[in-house]
Amino acid sequence: MAETDTSTRKATLASVAEVAGVSIPTVSKVLNGRDDVAAATRDRVLEVMRTLNYRSAAPRRRTDSVMIDVVVESVTTAYYTEVMDGILECAGGNSAEVVLSAMSLKSVSAAQRVQRMLDAGRHGLLLVTSKWGRSDLLTFQERGIPVVLVDPLNPPGADVVSVGATNWAGGKAATEHLLDLGHQRIAHLGGPPQAECSHDRQHGYMAALLGRGMETRPEYVIPGAFTRAFGIEGLSRLLELPEPPTAVFAANDTIAMGVWEEARRRGLQVPADLSIVGFDGTSFIEEAMPQLTTVEQPLREIGRTAARALLRQIDGQEPDSTRIELATRLLVRESTAPPR
Numbered sequence: 001m002a003e004t005d006t007s008t009r010k011a012t013l014a015s016v017a018e019v020a021g022v023s024i025p026t027v028s029k030v031l032n033g034r035d036d037v038a039a040a041t042r043d044r045v046l047e048v049m050r051t052l053n054y055r056s057a058a059p060r061r062r063t064d065s066v067m068i069d070v071v072v073e074s075v076t077t078a079y080y081t082e083v084m085d086g087i088l089e090c091a092g093g094n095s096a097e098v099v100l101s102a103m104s105l106k107s108v109s110a111a112q113r114v115q116r117m118l119d120a121g122r123h124g125l126l127l128v129t130s131k132w133g134r135s136d137l138l139t140f141q142e143r144g145i146p147v148v149l150v151d152p153l154n155p156p157g158a159d160v161v162s163v164g165a166t167n168w169a170g171g172k173a174a175t176e177h178l179l180d181l182g183h184q185r186i187a188h189l190g191g192p193p194q195a196e197c198s199h200d201r202q203h204g205y206m207a208a209l210l211g212r213g214m215e216t217r218p219e220y221v222i223p224g225a226f227t228r229a230f231g232i233e234g235l236s237r238l239l240e241l242p243e244p245p246t247a248v249f250a251a252n253d254t255i256a257m258g259v260w261e262e263a264r265r266r267g268l269q270v271p272a273d274l275s276i277v278g279f280d281g282t283s284f285i286e287e288a289m290p291q292l293t294t295v296e297q298p299l300r301e302i303g304r305t306a307a308r309a310l311l312r313q314i315d316g317q318e319p320d321s322t323r324i325e326l327a328t329r330l331l332v333r334e335s336t337a338p339p340r
Helices: 013-020 024-031 039-052 078-093 110-119 134-142 167-180 196-211 228-239 253-265 283-287 299-314
Strands: 066-072 096-101 124-128 147-150 161-165 186-189 247-250 275-280 293-296 323-326 329-331
Touching: 013 024, 013 039, 013 134, 024 039, 066 078, 066 299, 078 096, 078 124, 078 253, 078 299, 110 134, 124 299, 134 147, 147 299, 161 167, 161 196, 161 299, 167 186, 167 196, 167 247, 167 275, 167 293, 167 329, 186 196, 186 228, 228 247, 228 253, 247 253, 253 275, 299 323
Parallel strands: 066 096, 066 124, 124 147, 147 161, 161 323, 186 247, 247 275, 275 293
Antiparallel strands: 293 329
16 A cells, blocks of 8 residues: 655545545445445555545535535526526436536635535535636545536546537538538637637537538637627628638527627628528527527436436446537528528
8 A cells, every 4th residue: 555645735535545546436435334345445445544534524414315516607598598407307306406506716716615515515516617627626526526517618637527519520510511502611600719619619610621622711710709799799700801701600509699690780691691500409599580500419418417427426436437428410490501
């Protein structure tokens, strides 16, 4: 067994796991008295706890009801609404209570939030499109709070479970659809440049162009934000080019609606003058006239899958995978047509 200096740092769940040579969920199982841990492993973990003078910050209040925190950046978009529907459906079917918060780390540190969760008897944390970094997530893991992320904006690390969609494949399918219609001047209005899903959708767009022997035109690729305002601004910039695009692949439906709004304001007809493809397949898009061609994410299933993965960890089970991607599909509607 490795020697560890216990005089310079407080023992954590992660340090016990490291010294014992087991995973954090295994240490959690021992703490919770689970019987699916080998006797030799249990003895080794308990010995390390004694050696490191480990003290659990708060015992798990494992009753019939599990309490989980769900932290979101906003609750005003159809994306969040549909993901939350899936989370609540899974939680309700597993006797779990959900506490929704829009609090960010700007107002409270990771360590403070951990302590609040422990004091309140919360069992796990689910982050939706969070900007939290690797060190923030580690703070929760070290105190024994399982974390699952939905579409994280920053790489979470290989040991943190994240759930999303096949963004690369969706971006490729959207662009190939426009190419099949005969478009050659196809622009891409992307999401935040630091977001993994934005990168994947853009790379899918580029892969489709390269697959047809076409070069990516830098002036046609503009990163921004998942907002209607960016869609308006982005199309304005594109229309100022000497050769404006005949089609736009937007990184989400909200951007696409901003593009549509600006096109209409300038007297352009969709799809006769400009074809538009979105991404998400949120329900509010079905109400647009004409209806938007989009790449549909299974948002409710993403929410259900994320909640299930978190509940499994709370129960001390090892995750089946730390990166879960659910399939997207292209929904061809009325906002795309061959160029004039």
